[in-house]
Amino acid sequence: MNVSEYLLKRLKEWGLHRVYGYPGDGIGGIDLALQKAVDRGDLEYVQVRHEEMAAFMASAHAKFTGQPGLCIATSGPGAIHLLNGLYDAKMDHVGVVAIMGQQASTCIGANYQQEVDLQSLCKDLANDYVVTVSNPYQIRHAIDRAVRIARDKHVPTVVIIPNDVQIKPFKEAPNAHGFTHTGIGETTFAHVTDVAGLHEAARILNEGERVAILAGAGALNATEALLTVAETLGAGIAKALLGKAAVPDHYPFVTGSMGLLGTKPSWDMMKECDTLLMVGSAFPYSEFLPDPGKAKGVQIDIEPANMSLRYPMDVCLQGDSASVLKALLPLLKPKSNRKWRKKIENNVASWWQLLESRAMQEATPLNPQRVFWELSPRLPDNAIITADSGSVANWYARDLKFRAGMKGSLSGGLASLGAGTPYAISAKMAYPERTVIACMGDGAMQMNGINEMITISKYWKNWSNPRLIVLVLNNEDLNQVTWEERAQSGAGKTEVTQSIPDFPFAKYAELLGLRGIFVNTPDRLGAAWDEALNADRPVILEAKTDPNVPPLPPHITLAQAKAFMTSLIDEPERASTMVNSARQVLASFLPRRRD
Template identity: 55%
Template sequence: MAAQMTSDFFVERLKAWGVTRIFGYSGDGINGVLGALQRAEEAGSGIEFIQVRHEEMAAFMATAHAKFTGEIGVCLSTGGPGATHLVTGLYDAKLDHVPVYAIAGQAETTVRGSNYQQELNLDRLFADVADYVQEVSAPAQTRHVVDRGFRIALAGNGVAAVVLPKDVQDEAMEQPAVAHGFTRSGPGYARPRIMPHDADLRAAAEVLNAGKKVAILIGAGAREAADEVVAVADRLGAGVAKALLGKDVLPDDLPFVTGAIGLLGTKPSSDMMADCDTLLMIGTGFPWAEFLPPDGQARAVQIDVDASMLGLRYPVEVNLHGGALETLTALMPLLERKGDRDWRDGIEAGVAEWRKTIAARAMAAANPVNPQRIVHEMSPLLPSDAIVTSDSGSCANWYARDWQVKRGQRGSLSGGLASMGAAVPYAIAAKFAHPSRPVVALVGDGAMQMNNLAEMITVQKYWQRWADPRFVVCVFNNGDLNEVTWEQRVMEGNPRFATTQDLPDVPYARFAEMIGLKGIFVDDPERLAGAWAEALSADRPVLLEVKCDPDVAPLPPHLTLKQAKGFMTAMARDPGAVGVLKETARQLVKEVTG
């Protein structure tokens, strides 16, 4: 009987860690592992391999898999350029605190250090993005490298990267000896309950009970404690704002949920933070500290399972290192129900008024279609189990504000990294993770041209495997790198720079039809609702292309004097000023009049 190859042991070990799916792209530097995957598949014990169009997309898909399943995501590439392509998607995982395991090939050990073809020092490349990175130099090393990488990534919600030289992959596997110079590891990890001390819980309760106007800010780390967040908010008479990665934690039909916070946020969230005297942050690394209360205004309590995130955005009086679910469960009996509900009633009144405002903004006339209306029309038509992804750019504004999340729906995007090009790979990973659920990706035309259009070919390759074919990619076609255009105007006070901002016109819907998918083109706002209904009931994936107005401003919840001055300075020199001012006036009138 032939000796087991190291690559076969490697795949066997991945299965021992529970890996069922790998996103990747082939290359000669990783051919040994690909051969082992093939042999495992032939033996009936394979790992599903999803072939992407680009390794960056594989890393985005691994990140999304982790977000939408709670499992570790796995991606694979060859060495050299394949490995360098992975890095952007791995940073997405790192900054959003989800576990991803990256596998990369490498030139043979016998040529390391010789400036050989595709020979890069990948351990140095991955050193910043990965919490654990190791190149395997001998078969007996493989066992503990695989095991330690998984354990570190899972325990720390981070990235692990394992580099496998070509010759090591094809060598006979040697289990580590029971001898000096060897170590013998095993698979397996179970996340522990992390709980603060009782004294810290009592100190937190004292702060929260003393508050008259309590605001809660939640992020993705509160997802497993949604019911507990609602119960705590009710007892404290608090409103709840959501960081972007926590958008799907609570449904938006709860009257005290103020919605998103920050530049993409809502007026009720901004007003609540400006007026509160107490702040409770749960599972969030929300980066824009300027949207939190000024120092000294509010006493604060923070809960996070990652101690490195505690007290990082606001001077917190009581830091609780613990999981959201167990910490809130322990904290709840210590909290007193607030009898005075004026603060809560005011928040709910503000939320109700804001919902009228954004609905009116969405329905304002534009040329030809108001981009807000695209998401406004989508929102009520989505099934209760839908998953929505968004790209970075101006479409993220409408995702944040106009999609009204229902209980049971999920959504995510590239948060900390805010990378363009993540929406379609995120949606693909979501569909593989949940093939019976409808999935929608909201994508700007810039991101679509950057790399998402190519991943529609991946959709075409695999969609017939999915139990439910509902998969919609909505392209906001405005011919402009719109988010940066508005940043140039508002943040920098510069006019739109056509040289950097103009995009070529691409027939996105026709492309979808060309590769066997369904394409729908809309340039009339009155057709939007019907187009969404058609897309969400189609018998195959759909690319819904909407020709929308680039001059509709993604207005922040409050425009600062500096931003207003910058905007007017830009308008004085902007060739598109007339259209921009006209559309902005329409939005502001809707905010005033509702």
């Protein structure tokens, strides 16, 4: 057994059975070992079109399964390409193990072709563990530490292996000075939250008359406990973007997303509450939280570094969200006064009516909100939905009602363009029996999504359920940045940077042997979704949407309003922008009610 063969054997023993990657001579020895491992059924190898996609898929794997993701790339440019996806894992606190090739150890330091100082390059993103294997005796502890640290600390780790070391015979370390012997196994967290801290947190929550809960990605495994706490305290639950699946949206006290992509009920609840309970979230935008000092704060998080980071908390409880909430529950007193809860529920009911009214407003040719509004009631049970960065994330965050059992994610902290399609592929690889839907803008699709459609065409026949739908909002505009220019910079659309070429996404799907559906009229949207959801193969559903429908923030500041009005002076699409903005604002006053 050589080093590469032992590497893959050890990864299998750790339970890592799927690797995303792209070949190269810098990992030539590992590529040969991969073929043998795949032939034996020990490992699944997913060949991507670009190493960045491999890292995004590994990050998504960790998000959707709770287990470390695994990716591999060759030396030099291949390793460099991994960085964006690995930073996505770092910033969203998920574990990924990256295996990087390197030029032969005999030429390191000689300015050799594709020789990059990978140890220094990766030190920021993998500051918890990055190592170069220079001796076969190292490979065991290098892999053991990389996997354990990635899994238990929820961080990316990097193992760099020169290509000559990859093919050297593997050697078990002797029981001698200068050697170490690592092992495989689960880490049991025996940490029990301090009783005094629990009682103090309960006192604050019991004394609060207007309690607001913010749930993040760290609360995805705490759904039942969150709902019970909210019911006991008469609280509402808002969700950070990565926590969208933490609680279902059909509960009348769930206010939806927070932040620029969030809802007005979430904004109102945060600004009017007297007590904030933050669970498993490092939500970045403090301006959407209560004004400092105006609310008492209790925070639950497994990461000490997240404590009191965005809001000055009175009590911080470290631990797994579900475990801490369950320990806290017996100390909480049911609130008899439901005036606060009733106000939240009324705001939520009005908000859903408003969203429907906005979605049904005319646009040329399609209102993007309508695309999501038609999808929401059609979402299959246990669907997995991914979204890309850009204005599409607004509609994903606001207009889709998640039910129990659904999963959803995107690039949160990094907010990288182009992550939605690799996320969807990773979700489908992990859960081939479930329907997966990627919500994409045309900018992200042109960046790398159309390339990864080739990956979908390569593997889809292996899936027990072939349904993977890639929705593309084709508006020929890098839309989120365009609206940021209007609302923040007071400038009209800069066409030289914002306008992008049209591309026949639906026709492209057909070229790959997939299904392509094009829709540009609102009366066809429902049927288009039905066709896509019942297709016998993956689908690109291309919706020709209006770029000038504004993704209105939950609260419009005077500065934003002034900047927007100023931007109209030089706005090349002034008429459309003004008409659509007026329609969306008027919908707030004249909501369309259900029959």
